[in-house]
Amino acid sequence: MSLFQGFGGDSNKQSAMDYTTFNKEVSQGQIQQVLIDGQVIKGVKTNQSTFETYIPAPDLDLMNYLIKHNVKVEGTAPEETSFLASIFVSWFPMLLLIGVWIFFMRNMQGGGKGGAMSFGKSKAKLMGEDQIKTTFADVAGCDEAKEDVKELVDYLKDATKFQKLGGRIPTGVLLVGPPGTGKTLLAKAIAGEAKVPFFAISGSDFVEMFVGVGASRVRDMFEQAKKSAPCIIFIDEIDAVGRQRGSGVGGGNDEREQTLNQLLVEMDGFEGNEGIIVVAATNRPDVLDAALLRPGRFDRQVVVGLPDVRGREQILNVHMRKVPLADDVEAKILARGTPGFSGADLANLVNEAALFAARSNKRTITKEDFEQARDKILMGSERRSLVMREEDKESTAYHEAGHAIVAKLVPQHHPIHKVTIIPRGRALGVTQFLPEGDQISQNRQELESSIAVAYGGRIAEELIYGKDRVSTGASQDIKQASAIARAMVTEWGFSEKLGPILLTAEANSLRSNTVSHETGKLIDDEVRSFIESNYQRAFKLLTDxxxxxxxxxxxxxxxxxxxxxxxxxxxxxxEVRAPAGWGDEKTEPAKETTEPKAAVVEETVKAEETVSEEVVQDEPVVAETEEPVITKADSEQKKEDK
Known part of the structure; x- marks a missing residue:
């Protein structure tokens, strides 16, 4: 066995030696050879036994001392460090700073694909030909809009048909309409019918905190689209990036304006983008830049408005084919009862009706469920848990009755659909009107009738309780009536003294005041005149x-x-008839529990033709009605139901 094998043998066979003994044996010549590795000394004695000791502190004279006593001294070779490892150690702080910077930049830019070096890459989502299942059959209520965009589908399928006659398909199509009318759905249907790639992006995805990023993303999006042509680029809510230039804080250097400039160039610049059709949607076309709307960019504007009664019926049929319906549900009747509803509102109506049916454990959705869903959408959810004092409930009943009576007596007002004193939404009571048909415009008589109806509730409280006890419940009515009267004077030209002149500031005007002091006073006088005349008319109708x-x-x-x-x-x-279903729900259980008591009371009434004072004190509601027997049974049933 060699000496080094002895050193590298089992450490358990080496005897431990303290440093003092080690020095003593060195001086006595009993140490033959040592191997120094840092503070560890391993060695061999003259009798070939091994030992191990530790240097307690650095000893500079140890080497000379060992050599002086003829001890063979050896050491361990230092570990070799690679060149790359040394570079990493020296550059580690700088690499750490770069990593932290990349992390924060990824967070600020949304962590897009490609990391911090992909700021200028497009965020448009590419959908393949088979990914979009929406077709024109799924879009209803906008037949004219579908006709306008069908040319795009024909062009994408067979472009030579138009090119032979020198025709050029529109570079861009702008879908304009109120929220919820189906603009995005129509754009998907175009791609689904044409079976072409579809790039979808929102206008806000272009704008970032760094100047130039949005313009870079526009360039990258069109570069990707050129590779997939023919294709469709859909920009939703384009008003986020297409607003009029010059209105921003940063002027020409504003990031949004630079993005818009790049979009204008890509749509119609030196380089053509054949086969790329840009479809954009917005509900605010008035704020878009004029250069964006000119022919050659957005050549065609397609208006997707609120559906009429036939369109609402078609939309309801599309949504109702996905749910089980009862036999009493007819889309035609529901369409007539939902004027002003958009496609999204009708989809919500069907969903709410399904939820009402599910709460009642029904297997199909009934007409009653749709009625409850419509009331919830129009008037808000019922708040039956709200505790109201009896006097507040009575005041609300007079208030809503005032609205209803005036609405029945003034000419050309919408028919009454329902009057309720059940709190809904933020209102303690609601008088609901439903137009007989789709209303496009209003004449002066209709507007004045609306003002009179708005004040009917306040006047009813004044007639019953006096001016000192009129409540604040008419705040929204006053606001509505005042807005109508002021618009009649300043916008619609119904004032005989002022004539048909626009007296309000335009939406985009920088002038805060467009009328003189004298004209402003005359406007206030005319507004007051409209309100006063219709207030007195409603007052007389309710008094009579x-x-x-x-x-x-x-x-x-x-x-x-x-x-x-x-x-x-x-x-x-x-005599007022009971509401549909009210008698079945209220009186049938009462017969099971209160029939004997009701029969006794009925016989007493027939015999004495009066009600005892004791009964009146116990049931004060009976004294206020004309039929005390029925009302008493109803009241007892309500107690038992509670």
Whole structure:
């Protein structure tokens, strides 16, 4: 066994030696050879036994001391460090700083693909030919808009048909319309029908905090589109990047304006983009830059407006074919009862009706579910948990009755659909009107009737309780009536003194005041004149029909909700019929629990033709109604239901 094998042998066979003994044996000549590795000394004695000791502190004279006593001294070779490792150690702080910078830049830029070096890359999502399943069959209620965009589909399928006659397909198509009318859905249907690649991006995806990033993304998006041509680029909410130039804070150096400039060049610049059709959507075309709307860029503007009654029926059929319906549900009837609803509103109507049916554990969606869903959308959710004092409930009933009576008596006002004192949304009560058809414009008589109806609730409270006890519940009514009256004077030219002159600042005008002090005073006087005349008209109508006001209050306190048929009964001063389904739900359980007691009371009434004072004190609601027996049974049933 060699000496080094002895050193590298099992460490357990080496005897431990303290440093003092080591020095003593060196001086005695008992140490033959040592191997020094840092502070560890391994060695061999003259009797060939091994040992190990440790240097407690640096000893500079140890080498001379060992050599002086003829001890063979050896050491270990230092570990070799590679060149790359030394560079890494020296550059590690700088690399750490660069990594931190990249991390923060990725977070600021949304962590897009490619990391911090992909700021200028397009964020448009590419959808293949088979990924889009939407077709024109899924789009309803906008037949004219579909006709306008069908040419795009024909061109993308067979471009030579148009090129033979020198025709050029529009470079861009701008879809304009209110929110929820189906602009994005129509763009998907174009790509689904044409079976071409579809790039989808939002206008806000172009704009970033660094100047030039948006323009770079526009260039990259069109470069990708050229590789996939023919294709469609869809920019949703283009008004986020296409606003008029010069209105920003940064002037010409503003990031949004540079992005818009690049978009203008890509759509119609020196280099043509054949086979690329840009479809954009917005509900604010008035703020778009004029250069963006000119022919050659967005050649065609397609208006996707609110659907008419036939369009609403088609949209309802599209959404209702996905849900189980009862036999009493007809899309035609629902369409007539939802004027002003957009496609998104109708989809929400079907969904809310399905939720109502699910809560009742029904297998199909009934007409009643759609009625409840429509009331929820138009008036808000019922707040039956709201605790109202009896006097507040009565005041609300008079208020809503005032609206309803004036609406029935003034000319050319929308028909009443429902009156309720059940709190819905932020209102304590609601009088709901439904137009008989789609309304495009209003005449002066309709507008003045709306003002009179708006003040009907406040006037009813004033007639019953006096001016000192009029509540704040008419705040929204006053706001609505004042807005109508001011628009009649300043916008619609219904004032005889001022004439048909626009007296309001334009939406884009920088002038804050467009009228003189004298004209402003005359406007206020005319607005007050419209309000005063219709206030007095509503006051007279309610004064002449005070008995109907009390009767309608009683009906609302009893039923909480009355419909158009019951309002007609009240106006005709005949006995009010019960709402549909109200008697079945209220009186049938009462017969099981209170029939004996009700029979005794009925016999007493027939015999004495009066109600005892004790019964009146126990049930004060009975004294306020004309039919105490039925009302008593109803009241007892309500107690038992609670």
């Amino acid at each position: 029909n005070l008995d109907v006001l009390h009767a309608m209050k009683d009906a609302l306190m009893k039923y909480e909700t009355i419909d158009a048929l019951q309002v007609d009964d009240l106006m005709a001063r005949v």
